[in-house]
Amino acid sequence: MLDWIDRRITALCCLAPGDVSRLVPFFALYAVLFAALTMADGMALALFLGRVGADRLPLCYGLTALGSMAAVGAYMRMARHRPVAGVFRLILAGAAAVFLASWLAGLGFLGDAAGHAAPAVLFAAREVSLVLVLAHFGTFLQEYFTRDDLNRVLPVVYAGGRFGGLLGGATLEHLGPALGVLQLAPVVASLMFAGALAVTTLARRLPTAPDDPTAAARRPAGVPGGLARSPLFRWLVISSGLFMVVRWFLNYEYNHFFERHFASEAELAAFLGRYTQWALLASFVVQLLLVNRLVRFAGLRGAVGLTVVLLLLGMGRNLWELTLLAAVWSRLLESELRFGLRNPINQLVTNQFSRPDRVRVRAWTLGALNPVAALLGSIALGTLQVSGLTSWIAPVGFGLALLHALASFALTRHLQDPASSLPSPLLSRLAPRARFARSSRIV
Structure with missing residues (x-):
């Protein structure tokens, strides 16, 4: 029976034999962490909008960015010298301690x-914890999978975060109004521990x-000067x-709508x-x-x-003008689809670097770049807000999205699709034709 389930999951998720048993512990770990982070997100957002207000969000984005920079700097120093x-x-232990301290402060x-200060600290702590995780x-x-393994298992392992988020969302909906939104902080800390x-x-x-073994041959960043010249x-x-x-523009827009639409922090937390x-x-x-199938049939590009x-x-x-449906769509893009679709695809892009370079690429893109972008978003939103140009927030955000589209198009020109590690019946059927085409090419 277990062998049959293993084979079904392997076929359904486009994995190789033996992948399921190896990835289950990591799937479960990511589920626990994202159950905590999902609860922390809803808890921090409800407390901040209810007790501080959406107009102070740009300032909080800036403080979050500064906290992230300090945390990432400490992380990069530790990562060089510790296992x-x-x-x-x-x-994880540090994040749990901050949530517990914020809970005591809130009480x-x-x-x-x-x-x-507790609502702002919880808001920043959740974001910093997310960046570091x-x-x-x-x-x-x-440490436990090779590059070819990761091309197959990354989307499935990261799906554990979505599964854990489901549990965290249910806890937020039922326990938040019943116990009080702030009382979820020790639950979050316990899951982190x-x-x-x-x-x-x-x-x-x-x-x-x-x-x-083939890292040097397949290394797209392997040019003189290292990553900086790739x-x-x-x-x-x-x-x-x-x-x-752009993510922070989305965050600002839908949170402003939520503040006007919901009457209390408990109502917002339940929603x-x-x-x-x-x-x-x-x-x-x-x-x-879908992610593995999308990459397999449409390519990474x-x-x-x-x-x-x-x-x-x-x-x-x-x-x-925003409606509840439009605000929910913005939230979906900024949060759940970012985790469920964009992040796994971005991890496959990162996986094209050699193993030592991948650590530095993640540190730069997720660690250093994320807080800098948050600070820039905070400055841009705060400037528009202080200048009385809040009506320009949506057009400026759309312009930035267009620039992101152009940069992404340039990125795709340098990608290599990881087809070799994603078993595909379609590729198998096309292989004889491809060999015929090569053998019959006119030179």
């Missing part, structure tokens, strides 16, 4: 000033993967940076819990069943192009 699993444990145990989970994963324990267990029990790396940085700035479950269910299906089109549609819709 991968040890760094991951510190990230008034640390003084009035700390209590007033995203930056380091891929590094942790590559559980993730740190799981990392310790996996590091002790699982063998590490061998280095990629066109793939340059366009990845530019396109990712523009996307991250976000319900919405998150449906959105993550859709994202889970996309990531588990086609998959990148789809994410660009979706972002342009979302920013284009925001040029008109």
